[in-house]
Every structure is written in C-alpha cells, then in structure tokens.
Amino acid sequence: MNFPADRRFLLAPSILSADFARLGEDVSAVLAAGADIVHFDVMDNHYVPNLSVGPMVCQALRRYGIKAPVDVHLMVTPVDRLIEDFVEAGASSISFHPEATVHVDRALHRIREAGCKAGLVLNPSTSLEVLEWVGHRLDFILLMSVNPGFAGQRFIPQIEKKISTLASWLTAQGLSVPIAVDGGVTVSNVGRLAAAGAEIFVAGSAIFGQPDYAAAIAAFRWALMGGQA
Ligand code: DX5
Ligand code: ZN
DSSP: OOOOSSOSSEEEEBGGGSOGGGHHHHHHHHHHTTOOOEEEEEEBSSSSSOBOOOHHHHHHHHHHTOOSOEEEEEEOSSOHHHHHHHHHTTOSEEEEOGGGOSOHHHHHHHHHHTTOEEEEEEOTTOOGGGGTTTGGGOSEEEEESSOTTOSSOOOOTTHHHHHHHHHHHHHHHTOOOOEEEESSOOTTTHHHHHHHTOOEEEESTTTTTSSOHHHHHHHHHHHHTTOOO
C-alpha cells in the first residue's frame, strides 16, 4: 500500500495518544476526520523506557477494517524478527532506529523485499551522517523532535535546522525522499517545519488529545497552507 499521492503534506496521528480501550473506533474516527496515515508506535521497554503494542494489535486494526496506510515506528531492539511479524500483520511502512540494530542496510533491504516502505528514524542527537550510504534504500526519513518513548513532550527547536540541512543534503544527492517529523508537532510549529522541508507530520497529543479531531486536522491543514496559529 502506498502513501496517498494526491497530497503534498500528510498528517499521521500517533496511536500512542489514542484510547487503547477502543482503539479501532478511535483510529476510524481520526481517519474519518481527515488523517492520512496511522502512525503505530512500538515500544519495548528496552530501546525506550516505555511499553506499547505489537503486531497483534496492528493485525486487530486491519481486521477491524482500517484500510489507511499503517506506518510502524519500531522503538525496539532487536529489530529484524519484528519486520516479518509486522509485514504479516498488515503494516504499510516500517521504520527503525539505526542504533537499535547492527545491520542497518540489511534491515532496510528486508523491509522493502517484504513489500513495505522502509524508513530510518534519527533521534534528536543522531547525526545525519548515518544516511550517507543508505539513501538508495529509503522511502522516507523520520526525524525525532523529542527523545523517543513518550507522547506529549516539548518539540526540540534545533530540529527545525536539522530538517532544512537534511532537505538540502537530499537535494544535493538527487534523492527524492520525504522527511517526516515526530514529537511535539503542533498547529503552532507545523508551518515552520513544512517550510524547512518536512512533508509528513506525526502528531499524537495535538490530534488524539483534542476533543474534536476534524477541527484539529482542519487547523493543521490551515497552518500548512500558511495560516499563522
Ligand atoms: C514518541 C513517539 C511519537 C509520539 C508523538 O516516542 O514516537 O510518535 O507519540 O507524540 P506527540 O505528538 O504528543 O509528541
Ligand atoms: Zn512515533
């Protein structure tokens, strides 16, 4: 399954801020409200100090009838075994952190071979250099703008420059790879992040944490069209 191609900017609500007791219903509601992608955060209490959900829950969402792209963000180590499990569970894209595996190139290759889009996730302190020899294997790059592990943290402002530096590097390399940003993304900063070069916006609390999902998504789209929050 591909990311929707008709939109320049894509909104990916993170399930971490959804209601886990009624996840299918809540994810359906956010998609009906206009979200593009379901961002599925997987935490193992090892790579990050928190525990969330695994492939069975991804499969349960598919069985419930969720048709939208499911973007699996692995915050786990080891990475490899879970790739196949999430492919079978219906993932559309899978990303992981380079620090979490010894064989980054192989894991990226495996994700694509299995028919999913492949992404690398860079922590706030991780240098862009890790991308140098794997650009050809990437369908997207996810820049963390908080330290991974929890929803509702404050955006780290230095990441705005990291987005523009990465965008320039990708252009210089002749690579057309979308930049996603995850952590502390709000209606107030999303316009600047788009101007810096990001195209996919993960947002947990700023969407699922709001009482009216359609209003929250409309506010994001307005900000992405240049409106000031
Ligand atoms: C953090 C997760 C994020 C998180 C974002 O480790 O990867 O996807 O849910 O939540 P907000 O948007 O609330 O920072
Ligand atoms: Zn995430």
